[in-house]
Amino acid sequence: MEKNEMCIQFLLAKALQRVSQLSKSKFQTYGITPVQFSILRELWRTDGQLGSELGKHLRIDSATITGIIDRMERNGFIKRQSDPHDRRNKLIFLTEKGKEMEVILTQKMVELNHEVMEDFNVEETRWFKKMLNTIGSGDMKKNENQSL
DSSP, X not given: OOGGGGOHHHHHHHHHHHHHHHHHHHHGGGTOOHHHHHHHHHHHHSSSEEXXXXXXXHTOOHXXXXXXXXXXXXXXXXXXXXXXXXXXXXXXXXXXXXXXXXXXXXXXXXXXXXXXXXXXXXXXXXXXXXXXXXXXXTOOOOOTTOOO
């Protein structure tokens, strides 16, 4: 086994690099990033959410989500409106542009997922996603006897 194959961080970074290049080619034309797609997807499901709710659903910290929302608002995908129940809060809503992008951007994500996972069967894909979710959530069980 090569030295780089023993480093999970290196392997994940190389995989992310490939997926990032593919996603850039899919979404760049529409002026959207994969993270912004995730925010749009949450709003397509339930429009009118607090930025903090979006951040919680997507596991993005408040400072980062605020910057992403600012850019998406400048680009006309979303708009902020005062919460009628608490004027201190701003709810995030889709604009017409954001709503109109649902079909095409969802199709681009389907294409991206297919390209990335085409060499894996259904069971391998399911396990891969489960492992990524476990790593990404920080819920990995600590096992002192486990080694690479």
